[in-house]
Amino acid sequence: MSGSMYDLSVATYSQEGRIYQVEYATKAVENSETVIGVKCKDGVILAAEKQKFSRLLEDNTNKRIYNIDTQTGMALCGKLPDGRNILQRAKAESSQYQDMYAIPASANVLSDRVAQYVHAYTMYSGARPFGSATFIASYNTFDGYELYMIEPSGNKYAYHACTHGKGRAICKSEFERRSFKDLTCQEALVYIAKMLILAHEEFKEKKYEYEMTWITDNNGRKHQSVPQDLINNAVQQAEQLIEQDQMGE
Amino acid sequence: MNYTDILSSKFEPETTGTTIMAVIYDGGLIIGADSRTSSGQFVADRCADKIDYIHDRIFCLRSGSAADTQIIAKHVRYYIDAHAQELGRLPAVATAANLFRNFLYEYKDSLSAAIIVAGWDPYKGPQIFTLPLGGSVIEQKWSIGGSGSTFIWGFCDSNYKENMTLQQAKAFVLHAVAHAMFRDGSSGGIIRLLNVTKDKIEREFIDYKDVPVK
Numbered sequence: 101m102s103g104s105m106y107d108l109s110v111a112t113y114s115q116e117g118r119i120y121q122v123e124y125a126t127k128a129v130e131n132s133e134t135v136i137g138v139k140c141k142d143g144v145i146l147a148a149e150k151q152k153f154s155r156l157l158e159d160n161t162n163k164r165i166y167n168i169d170t171q172t173g174m175a176l177c178g179k180l181p182d183g184r185n186i187l188q189r190a191k192a193e194s195s196q197y198q199d200m201y202a203i204p205a206s207a208n209v210l211s212d213r214v215a216q217y218v219h220a221y222t223m224y225s226g227a228r229p230f231g232s233a234t235f236i237a238s239y240n241t242f243d244g245y246e247l248y249m250i251e252p253s254g255n256k257y258a259y260h261a262c263t264h265g266k267g268r269a270i271c272k273s274e275f276e277r278r279s280f281k282d283l284t285c286q287e288a289l290v291y292i293a294k295m296l297i298l299a300h301e302e303f304k305e306k307k308y309e310y311e312m313t314w315i316t317d318n319n320g321r322k323h324q325s326v327p328q329d330l331i332n333n334a335v336q337q338a339e340q341l342i343e344q345d346q347m348g349e
Numbered sequence: 350m351n352y353t354d355i356l357s358s359k360f361e362p363e364t365t366g367t368t369i370m371a372v373i374y375d376g377g378l379i380i381g382a383d384s385r386t387s388s389g390q391f392v393a394d395r396c397a398d399k400i401d402y403i404h405d406r407i408f409c410l411r412s413g414s415a416a417d418t419q420i421i422a423k424h425v426r427y428y429i430d431a432h433a434q435e436l437g438r439l440p441a442v443a444t445a446a447n448l449f450r451n452f453l454y455e456y457k458d459s460l461s462a463a464i465i466v467a468g469w470d471p472y473k474g475p476q477i478f479t480l481p482l483g484g485s486v487i488e489q490k491w492s493i494g495g496s497g498s499t500f501i502w503g504f505c506d507s508n509y510k511e512n513m514t515l516q517q518a519k520a521f522v523l524h525a526v527a528h529a530m531f532r533d534g535s536s537g538g539i540i541r542l543l544n545v546t547k548d549k550i551e552r553e554f555i556d557y558k559d560v561p562v563k
Contacts (some may be wrong), residue, residue: 200448201432209435242438242472
């Protein structure tokens, strides 16, 4: 996919009406570590894989999933520094909205503001688009559990399951096969771990950490990290499931 | 919807005289106000409408400088409209109260405005927020304001009951406002009542001959 002369600036369309710089930004996300968001029967889960690219790294730090407010979380996929800029903006929007309107920003409003911000960087030649896709998971009493994904183009959609990064194809096919809507969050953890492990099949020898957060009926509907022991159990069980599948073949 | 604006035929000059009241009952709330707009001793409008529309189920009662309160209500009406459009559902009464409060607090040195925000929302039902001069917000089950309110504190304190029926609440507001109008020179005319519930808004006009205390 060569853009020849039409890919030098984000402010230039190609002859077919494509904006190559935005597509290249999306490529940056597609080549990065997998992130998953999924709505279950009783809540919503965000999960990310983190490769421990150096033994010098401290465990369970270098987060990719953050709180925007008590009931809203954001997961970053792609270039993390870009993602953190978007996160800062989302936090500011959420806090200013609450300051002005005395209610927390609902997911559709917040994701709209984030999408507009991300989109703005696709309009001017002076700045490059963000190389990061962000996932927003939230709960509020009126709209219930919500999940949105915002791509580098500024496109945003509400999903019941979404994924981006290297392992997105594997995760998408798993989403088709399994009805997460019928699983509780606790039950779903194993299958999410399984998806993340399968996502980096080719890099099995490397060490990985898994970061998962959830908002469920059982944890007071707040956005919190899944307890580490639950994650570890889920990873263990997932590895067993994968072994069984492979032996079955 | 009726609201006072410079372009409308009910344009109000400077006034501080008024009696305004709001009471929550079991199922909604009743808003009441007198109808006198005075410029000194001259009654500029004897049939004014002091119940301002902010949103479909949110109203405000204004006291203090008419100019100050009108312009603030106009801004809040605009912000609430834009907010409700983005939200896609009815705004919270607390949101309207917060928007008013931001004005009253930021510009407290330049303004002379005290407002009662009253309405119904699907999140917390009927609510009343009193916003006095300094820009604080107090949520209350009933609230009175304006120059006429000073004469009826005793009456209201002894006659208010929680969880009144619609009829009881209407009678309470009617008599309270009537008593205030009786003793306050800056309040008078007719009494306007507004019943705000989940399903509807009902305006009522109590003509001078039916005002209970005169």
